[in-house]
Amino acid sequence: MLAEFAGRPELADEMTGQLLDAFRRLVADDPVTMPGAPQLVAKAAVFAPLAVASNCPRDVVEDGLAKAGLLRYFGHVLVPEGDVRPKPYPDVYLEAARLCGAAPGDALAVEDSHCGFLSASRAGLRVLGVGPRKPVDEPPPVDVWVSTLADPDLVKWADSRAA
The missing domain is CATH 1.20.5 (Single alpha-helices involved in coiled-coils or other helix-helix interfaces)
Known part of the structure; x- marks a missing residue:
């Protein structure tokens, strides 16, 4: 572009x-992570299989997650390759849900980009949008918006599920 x-x-x-x-x-x-991301990922891994769906090359995703100490929590890393098209197509999210053994409607995507919001929404996943402020010019197709992954309500939810 x-x-x-x-x-x-x-x-x-x-x-x-x-x-x-x-x-x-x-x-x-x-490898910078969003505030609250390491804690949320560790808690979520207790109660759900986790996958990463990214448009980045596999080596970039896996190296970044490994250096941040998070790769061990993810059972699958999905990137556009083979028949899997990049976001905003739903392919990476559909494949991630399938590999995690979940129906798309039972899966949750955590996204911070418009392209990702569209991909996850088109795949039928629930979408947690993350960012300092929700876009107002073109509201993203998200179910819930938080400004940070350290959001107290999100942490409380993850704690209750992990227990």
């Missing part, structure tokens, strides 16, 4: 490679 916006579509592959290389370096140096 950047290459097209810049009027240089022939640079798309080169720009994609440069962006992924820069992202890999950032993750290698300091």
Whole structure:
């Protein structure tokens, strides 16, 4: 998209490679997690199978989760490959639910991007939207919105399920 916006579509592959290389370096140096994410993931793993559905390359996702100490909680890492199309298509979420043994309507997606909201919603999952503020110009298709994964009500919910 950047290459097209810049009027240089022939640079798309080169720009994609440069962006992924820069992202890999950032993750290698300091895999930042959202506030509350490590605690919520650890609690959720007690009562539900967990999967990651991402548009990032597998190595980026797995390396970032491993460096953040979270990979062990996830039974599956889904990325666009083979017949699985990228978000906003529902494929990664449908496959994640299937691998976790859950019907899509019984699964919960935690998302922070519009593309992810659409993907999870189209797959029929319940969607927990996360971010400092809910977009107002184009409200996302989410069931619940929290500004942080450390939200007290969300933590209370996870604690009650883990117990």
